[in-house]
Amino acid sequence: MSLPQRAGALSGPQIGLKTDLLPAKKKERIEEVTLLRAFAFLAITLQHCIAEYIYRADILQPDAIMLAMLFDFTRFGTPTFVFLSGLLLFYNNNSGKLAYWPFVRNKLTAIYLPFLCWTVIYWIAVQLISFGQLGNPADWPRTLLHQLFQPTNGYHLWFILMIFQYYLLFPLFAFAVNKVRRKLQEMPGGASFRSVFLIVAVLGALYGILMWLSSYRMPDWAAEWGGFWADVLSYRTYYFVFYFFYFLLGAVCAFGLQRWRRFVENGFIGFGFAFIALYIWQGHEFLNYSTEQMNLNFAGYLRPLTFVLIVFQLLVLYGIVLVVQKKGGAARKVMHFIGTYSFGGFLAHAFVLMLISSITRPLVLTGYHLPAAALTFIATAAGSIALAKLLSKLSFGHWLIGTTGKQAKRNRMEAAPVKHTFPQ
Template structure:
């Protein structure tokens, strides 16, 4: 009866994702910001633990590091935004997972092998030793050679569970539609605040209690708690806020623009607080673990910075200047750049590690950042042109110029916006 009624009313039985939708232009800019943040934090980590670093350089690098905390959560937020925006109707799960496997997991497999060869073969000279070969399978579960690839393992969990998220959000939306628009908006706002408080409580447990639980549990449970950053639940707030943005895009844009003032105040307060924490709990070397994603004060920095950057992206989008064009190019190739940036950083570090840089670690980190961004994005753009480039850098959305807005937005839900 429902299908018959849909035909009578002229409604297509295809999923909503096939409907023509507005392209979310600011996503590409936000993806570029997130990629730059992730790259910068890895470049800082390359220098901040060196034994010859001066205290002034250490402190400055920590201050710079705290501006990058939004990187990984921003990719999770963008994943939720694009997925809920495109797949708000029926979902062919088999086709959905097949596409994600090809767009995300195949490049992950390829780069896992590349980093394994680079570390075990080139650096460790163990490639020809049969005893080293089984380690590649361990890298698929706990990537240490490509230390950034843990994010692919985590984000793929959201894809596997997306039908459950979609069904739950659809049920909530159905209830909200029974209320006037303004009342529904206020309900969503308060629900988001409540979700944020619950997530903050989870982060408090994660940072202050779970390390003790892991030490006392031992065995399997110790490993399970220790690697909690690999689990989707530790980032679920950002994913669900992405759904809020997806289903109220116009309001979210207005809100992010209007909220830039108080978001800046929150960011400054949380930034000072987190910086003080790092200085308090560091000894001879700065301890970046104090600035973990999974900490309530870092959560405040991330949320306020995401709002600031969303508003800033909208401003750049309207002006369409040179900076916007550069960021769009970076954003289009951010997934490939994310996968490749650790390899480029590895090559740069082979040159810089033997050098005596005492007193110059801050400028060295910034120069390395520029080289790594340029090298990673350049490599990704070159690999894209290869016949098999899709399997290395994923789709970049530029090979089908005649696609509809809906098709182009589907391509936006590929891992280019999810890297971190």
């Protein structure tokens, strides 16, 4: 498989291993990022559509098993967004000079302001559905403030709180990574690449240990310690440290983009077999430990087996994206469109799913939960992306979808079709 060639891509002699660790003087547009965003958005949307059906009392076992396997297949969504955050942050800020407060203000406008707006929207929607009104006005400050720190009405918005921690702490990450880069630059090319591989392996092992502790020790610690520490451990999915490996993997990709692409392409078949084996293994755990209903906890982000599965799936997905962008055609155009508006779609998809569920929940769907989930997914994904596109046309749209609309307009004016990528 050869690398795709596009206008603006790097050309000339083959890049050496040592040079690959450094960003190009003239930055290449990372076209595959938009496609990865699209796949991640679709995966997250499918997860939530599956969760809408898999625990219903009238579901039959064949439907439950198939939905569980689909759910397991989509776990790459959130880690992929974290990976893209690291990739773009390091790729776009590799000079070592960062105007911190302007940088944070930009992220507040582009990321946190839409989070605030959608938090209010979901809060109002749940209040109206639960009580038929906005509840007791005296409780508004307390309940709304709770949603800003522990979003449950917009159950997917926890991701914004988590990813924003990387933006706030990015100078510290950049300082550490740049120190390592300077050390690597002093090494011969081959030794440099081997050192990067060793560093990634060590970080992966440490992260695997953290995932093991998260799965098999921290629940017991929370029950034993109680009080404040129980709350801290119970909400560990909100903390950036529990996703740091994907973020730093994005940094590796950012500083060695061409080498990363070759690595993915050369190992594509091996990564694919590894993913299939891990996917079967985790599916066996699903069936082995699920009784009356499927236990989706066995596909949790913070489990060591799921972590290894996601890493191989991410590598396979990156390889697939390289093929899709090389082949072009309708599939590439559709995925680019979805990727362009995926941030707004991500924020809105739970709201669209809420509207669809108000119709499907009263229905008796015994024997049809699998096709119902598939149709719900198609309607939710299409509806949320269409809503994001519509909002991008409105003067106040940036309050709800950030800078997506403005960036899409700029992209249409450029020859290269790469769009704005979330998270940045």
